[in-house]
Amino acid sequence: MDSLHEPDSRSWISKEIRPKQILDKYQERVAAYKPYQGTNETNVRPFHLQQMVNVDDEMFKDLEEAMDIENLTTEGEPCPMQLVNPNWNGGVYGIAIPRYNETPIPEAGRLTLRTLYVQAEWNKRAKKDNPQDKDKTMVASRKKELLEPNDNFYLSQPPKQLYRGVFSDNKHLYTIKVYRPFVHPNIAIKDTFSNKDLTLAQEIWVLGEHTLADFRDKITCSIDNNFVGKQQVDTLNKLAPRAGDVYKSGFLFINSCFYLDTRHKDNIDYSQVIIDWASKSNRNLGPFKKGVMETTKFQDLEFRVGYPYVFTHQGNHEHLFCITDVRLVGPDDPQSENKYPLIRSVGVQQSRMCMVCQIKIATWVTVNNSRVAENPFFFCTLCYKSFNLKVDGSKEGEFEEYRYHDVNSV
Ligand SMILES: [Zn+2]
């Protein structure tokens, strides 16, 4: 494949590496710089710092006093509060720092602005010594609405992680970006919507000990929700079968090897047809290997960082994915094994709108519809019914219809 991609001429693609070997060595070097691993860092940091800057006790004390953050406090400053800033890694935290800047509500404001009146009432009822249980529930429910406990990294700063020395700087972290499938613009396929740009679908973090199957299970794709067969709507008694439940085959193509999903006995080998095609003439492709997805761990892999690899499922739904970073887990990352594989973020997901009203998200798609100008044609439920079905429920004109599951439905 390298003869086609020419990775060596692309500066963002690394050489073929075995990350485990590199990270193991790196881990040893990091450990040497961190002699206090596993202990409470805040206790040992000043002493360690003094060793690093190599000054005597008196000088270090002076230094600490001069650098004390309290020196920047001026008179009349508003009381400090915890800060959340999603744009940089961190924020102002601490047990002694209140979550909000608690400014008393002035009487004039309370009597003239309804919002201030409501807030003042809430403050009164939310006081800890309020004996009414109902009000305690009220406080708890407001806490739930706060951004802080929400673990969506884009919308909120996650709570500061409890540092675990055995986890941080010891586990290997692989950052993988998964993209949505697209129709290549150079291939002229008539009547097909081509999406020329590569669109990020998900960024997934896995640890070295995770298998490729663990990674595959974290990839969500709306195609898996498509209904299979004649029944295209759920009924009260029978749900329509989903493609993801019926067709579970798939492979991950990494470094000239097809890693097949063999967890289900009915799964088929999607790679054989490609291997046969590649070997038939002098296409200069291959040789290819085959592996098993559920027994191969990331730490056993050899690959290029930044190189586009492929995940294929549902026959020919091809998602490019790219391992963009390989590093040790740091103190700001989630500090527990069971948080991984982690969906770190999702990309912008534009919905397909109804092509009649342009207001609602499409729920039906028709193919070869004799009464519309484009193929395929997307409809919302209402437009689909009013345009394509007669009063008795029979079809108006000729077409094939399928339920459409928008990317935002997963
Ligand atoms: Zn897909």
Ligand SMILES: [Zn+2]
């Ligand atoms: Zn519509």
